Amino acid sequence: MNRDIGHSAAPHSALRPEGFQLPAPTGHFVIRLSATPRGARLARRLAAEEVHRWGRPYDSDANRTVTLLVAELATNAVRHGRVRGRDFRLRLTLGPDGTSLRIEVTDARPECRPPSPGAIPPPSADLDTGRGLLLVEALSTRWGTTDGDPCTKTVWCEVALY
Template sequence: MALLRSMRLATQQLDAWGIPYGSGPSDATTLVVAELAANAVLHGRVPGRDFALRLAYNSAKDLVRAEVTDTHNALPARAPRDAAGDGETGRGLVPVDAIAVRWGVNGRSGPGKTVWAYVPASREGG
């Protein structure tokens, strides 16, 4: 439920910023949000705690920054983990790496981490 809600909120916010629903940049950013949120739900979950999503749009650089913060200290996998060719999981952050201009992980005060990615807000890139 939280995953679908985060995707819906992301597409609504992007549209409010002038990045229309169904456009390439909107779909790309929503996919990155979905990947980051899914990783938080599947691997970053601590019982009784949820993840936080933050989006920021830098119109001067034409980039959207998507951040997902969770309360688990484990770092996300940067490389695939024995993913089946047609499987839906086990690819680490390869999809995020393919879409984002740049991504990374920051620690936070208290337990957990923030995984972030910059996604071009236009078809031309950022």
């Protein structure tokens, strides 16, 4: 498991020229996890912890929403984007103003793309699956899919943290 966390650091005040203003703090969290149900569960738990560290308590609506969105995207990466021996990557990026968060899940199956936003077919009434992207669409401000390289795709969403 690889983890890369970046936090903006404030330079020592004595080193700042007069009138210098620091940019708004941002948070960044990246981790590679095994493309297994255990990896998806761990993604959900680590996201909840990181969002809590960024000032949204575990029991807040914002934390619960982010946790659910990460769970859905990570589960899809495991179910539909898994290639034996390849991990998936979770990236969380807190917006500069601290009121928005971008969630990205990258998997190893670029040919297995989800439907476009707004074009998700209704789930089958007799199945217990097929509702994850509907939740992503309903709870995020926007979402989509991007290609990173010939071997991966990233499904992302953005969520307001009011």
